[in-house]
Amino acid sequence: MASLVYFINMRAENEENSVLERVRRVTYKLLQDRLEKGDLVAVKLHFGERGNHAFVRPIFLRYIVEAVKEKGGKPFLTDTNTLYTGFRYDAVSHLETAIFHGFGYPAVPAPIIIADGLRGNEYQEVKIHGHHFEKVRIAWAIVEADFLLVVTHVKGHIEAGLGGALKNVGMGCAGRVGKQDQHGETFFPQPREEKCIGCERCILHCPS
Numbered sequence: 001m002a003s004l005v006y007f008i009n010m011r012a013e014n015e016e017n018s019v020l021e022r023v024r025r026v027t028y029k030l031l032q033d034r035l036e037k038g039d040l041v042a043v044k045l046h047f048g049e050r051g052n053h054a055f056v057r058p059i060f061l062r063y064i065v066e067a068v069k070e071k072g073g074k075p076f077l078t079d080t081n082t083l084y085t086g087f088r089y090d091a092v093s094h095l096e097t098a099i100f101h102g103f104g105y106p107a108v109p110a111p112i113i114i115a116d117g118l119r120g121n122e123y124q125e126v127k128i129h130g131h132h133f134e135k136v137r138i139a140w141a142i143v144e145a146d147f148l149l150v151v152t153h154v155k156g157h158i159e160a161g162l163g164g165a166l167k168n169v170g171m172g173c174a175g176r177v178g179k180q181d182q183h184g185e186t187f188f189p190q191p192r193e194e195k196c197i198g199c200e201r202c203i204l205h206c207p208s
Contacts, residue, residue: 006030020063027067027149035147037072042145043110044168046153047079047098050087056153058102064151065110073147075110077103080139080172081120083179085205091118115139116175123175137178148173 006029008022015021035041043064048055061077068075081094088094091114098104098112105111116122116139123137130136142148150168157163171179189206 020059023060024063024067027064028070031067031071031073031149035068035071035073039073039146040144041068041073041075041147041149042078042115042142043068043075043149043151044078044142044172045151046168046172047077047088047094047103048101050097050100054153054155055101056151058107061103061108061110061151064149065108068149069109075149076141076145077108077110077112078115078139078141078145080116080142080174080179081114081176083176083183090120113141115141115173120176123178133181137175137181138173139175139178142173 006026008019008026010019012019043061045061046055065075065077077098079088079094079098081090082088086093087097094114095112103112122140124140124143125135126138126143127135148169150165152165152168155163157167160167171182174182189202191202
């Protein structure tokens with residue numbers, strides 16, 4: 001069965017028919033006959049790397065969240081901790097980054113829950129019988145949610161070429177060990193000991 005795809009006109013007209021209002025209406029349509037009243041809705045997004053601007057703006061999330069609430073859902077914004085060290089490596093730093101980028105409650109009326117916990121080790125094994133995996137390790141809050149609403153921005157990716165909705169779900173919903181499973185042996189460092197001068201700069205950038 002082909003997927004149903006909605007498009008919106010990005011031309012600004014007036015407040016009643018603004019781009020943001022169209023986003024809310026399209027979200028409402030997507031949820032029609034799918035969302036049940038009281039459902040816990042994981043709104044999966046990427047809060048952005050600290051100082052970066054390549055993420056979906058909080059104002060769009062506000063209208064999406066409002067549509068979820070209109071349908072009777074209980075939305076929460078969520079993402080998982082990163083495999084690499086940085087400003088989203090643990091839940092405290094991750095939450096600080098989300099707030100820094102404007103995703104706090106005054107702008108987006110939904111709580112923020114980092115789906116795989118404080119240190120990225122709260123996950124549940126899920127059987128999928130896929131091509132590469134028989135089971136995957138998915139972040140606990142994603143598994144426990146009643147509904148997953150994915151909000152994705154497109155970006156370049158060093159290995160895949162393109163990072164979009166599939167990466168946002170497949171990699172972005174995995175706990176840290178699930179991310180490592182997907183990277184496999186490809187990204188383990190291959191240090192050349194004869195070149196090492198003991199500066200320890202690698203430690204700042206590589207958890208391995």
